[in-house]
Amino acid sequence: MSAQIIDGKSIALEVRSGVAEKVKSLKEKGVNPCLAVILVGQNPASVSYVTGKRKALAEAGMIDRSENLPESTTEEELLALIDKLNKDDSVHGILVQLPLPKHINEDKVIMKIDPKKDVDGFHPVSVGNMVIGRPGFLPCTPHGIIVLLKHMNIETSGKHAVVIGRSNIVGKPVSILLSRRETNCTVTICHTGTKDLAGIVRQADIIVAASGHPHTVTADMVKEGAVVIDVGVNRIPDATKKSGFRLIGDVDFDDIKEKASFITPVPGGVGPMTIAMLIYNTLEAATAASVK
Numbered sequence: 001m002s003a004q005i006i007d008g009k010s011i012a013l014e015v016r017s018g019v020a021e022k023v024k025s026l027k028e029k030g031v032n033p034c035l036a037v038i039l040v041g042q043n044p045a046s047v048s049y050v051t052g053k054r055k056a057l058a059e060a061g062m063i064d065r066s067e068n069l070p071e072s073t074t075e076e077e078l079l080a081l082i083d084k085l086n087k088d089d090s091v092h093g094i095l096v097q098l099p100l101p102k103h104i105n106e107d108k109v110i111m112k113i114d115p116k117k118d119v120d121g122f123h124p125v126s127v128g129n130m131v132i133g134r135p136g137f138l139p140c141t142p143h144g145i146i147v148l149l150k151h152m153n154i155e156t157s158g159k160h161a162v163v164i165g166r167s168n169i170v171g172k173p174v175s176i177l178l179s180r181r182e183t184n185c186t187v188t189i190c191h192t193g194t195k196d197l198a199g200i201v202r203q204a205d206i207i208v209a210a211s212g213h214p215h216t217v218t219a220d221m222v223k224e225g226a227v228v229i230d231v232g233v234n235r236i237p238d239a240t241k242k243s244g245f246r247l248i249g250d251v252d253f254d255d256i257k258e259k260a261s262f263i264t265p266v267p268g269g270v271g272p273m274t275i276a277m278l279i280y281n282t283l284e285a286a287t288a289a290s291v292k
Contacts, residue, residue: 002257002258003228003256003257003258003259003260003261003262003263004152004261004262004263005257005262005263005264005265006148006152006229006262006263006264006265006269007268008144008148008264008265008268008269008270008271008272008273009268009272011147011148011151011272011273011276012144012272012273012275012276013272013276014151015147015273015276015277015279015280016056016059016060016275016276016279019060019276019279019280019283020059020060020061022283022287023060023061023062023283023286024061026283026286026287026290027061029290031286031287031289031290032062032063032090032286033060033061033062033063033092033093033282033283033285033286034062034063034064034065034090034091034092034093034282034286035053035057035062035063035064035065035066035091035092035093035094035095035119035278035282036065036066036067036085036091036093036094036095037050037053037054037057037064037066037067037095037097038066038067038069038078038081038082038094038095038096038097039066039067039068039069039097040069040070040071040073040078040096040097040100040101040104041069041070041071041073041100041101042071043099046097046098046099049097050066050068050097052275053095053275053278054066056275056276056278056279057279057282060279060282060283062279062282062283063090065085065091067081069081071101073101073104074103074104075103075104075105075108075109078096078100078104078109079108079109079112082094082096082109082112082113083112085117086112086113086114086117089289091117092117092119092282092285092286092289093117093118093119093281093282093285093286094113094114094117094118094119095119095120095278096109096110096113096120110122110123111123111124115136116285116288116289117285118137119137119140119278119281119282119284119285120137120139120140120278120281121136121137121138121139121140121143121173121281122139122168122169126138126139127168127173130173130176130177131176133180133181137281137284137285138173138177138277138281139169139170139173140273140274140275140277140278140281141169141170141174141231141270141273141274141277142170142173142174142176142177143177143277143280144270144273144274144276144277145174145177145208145229145231145270145273146174146177146178146183147273147276147277148229148264148269148270148273149183149206149227149229152262154206154227154262156178156183156184156185156206157183157184157185158184158185158186159185159186159205159206160185160186160187160188160203160204160205160206161175161178161185161186161187161188161204161205161206161207161208162187162188162190162200162201162203162204162206162207162208163175163178163187163188163189163190163208163210164190164191164197164201164207164208164209164210164211164216164217164250165190165191165208165209165210165211165212165231166189166191167210167212170208170210170231171189171191171208171210172189174208174210175187175189178206178208185206188200188203188204197221198220198221201217201221201222202221202222202223203223204222204223204226205226205227206226206227206229207222207226207227207228207229207251208229208231209228209229209230209231209232209249209250209251210231210232210250211232211250212232212234212250213232213234213250214232214234214236214248214249214250215248215250215251215252216232216250216251217250217251217252217256218251218252218255218256219252219255219256219258219259222256222259222260223259224259225259225260225261226259226260226261227260227261227262227263228251228256228260228262228263228264229263229264229269229270230249230250230251230253230263230264230265230266230269230270231249231250231270232248232249232250232251232266233247233249233266233267233271234247234248234249234250235247236248247266247267248266249264249265249266249269251263253265253266
């Protein structure tokens with residue numbers, strides 16, 4: 001058997017076109033959805049991510065209030081900018097691109113964002129709402145993974161999902177979303193302290209690989225018919241590419257696709273969903289602000 005490739009690009013486009021339609025409706029009511037993306041410094045990966053986010057904003061018909069700040073920006077200056085955006089009713093969402101320069105405390109920055117504008121879903125209020133099932137912003141990559149599973153009509157109820165990685169951005173939140181009543185998985189979280197990773201992963205009906213290391217999951221660790229969601233984005237040298245590198249995920253895609261029932265590619269799998277769900281969250285923030 002050969003796995004069905006989950007086309008994250010096309011699913012993300014569907015989400016984004018749906019958002020664009022709703023943006024038109026909001027604009028007719030006098031509400032102009034607006035997102036401020038703050039970039040500090042010129043980290044190449046961050047610049048690339050922010051460029052993609054700004055493009056998606058434009059395509060959705062949203063207002064872009066992005067700020068590119070120099071590397072030398074102080075923590076106080078960044079917090080003051082966030083405070084200003086918090087108080088600006090015309091700004092519905094605020095996203096600070098991570099990682100930040102070492103002299104700025106990321107926790108302080110995340111805590112400063114008004115939870116009503118926390119479209120990244122990183123504020124402790126957003127995380128708490130997610131854990132107890134209250135309405136609120138879901139973190140974009142984990143939410144995107146759930147949307148992919150639903151879109152592909154992949155049965156999740158009663159399935160054993162194994163999540164590899166325990167980051168606050170992907171591993172922890174996706175394990176919570178998978179265990180919610182509407183998804184109904186039994187979830188195991190694996191990490192650097194896990195003994196017999198291969199033995200545990202072999203039990204999985206659904207594997208979410210978010211370890212941040214190439215080939216964490218190899219074909220001998222995957223049972224026939226498993227669903228494999230690869231969150232990894234790793235740059236490896238490749239002299240045949242103009243850039244000098246290529247992107248691969250955390251799983252051995254070529255071998256695993258011969259055993260899995262569904263698999264996400266890298267690039268073009270989970271990645272596009274992250275931006276799609278950010279645009280979705282911005283729409284949600286603008287909609288909530290419009291019914292005050």
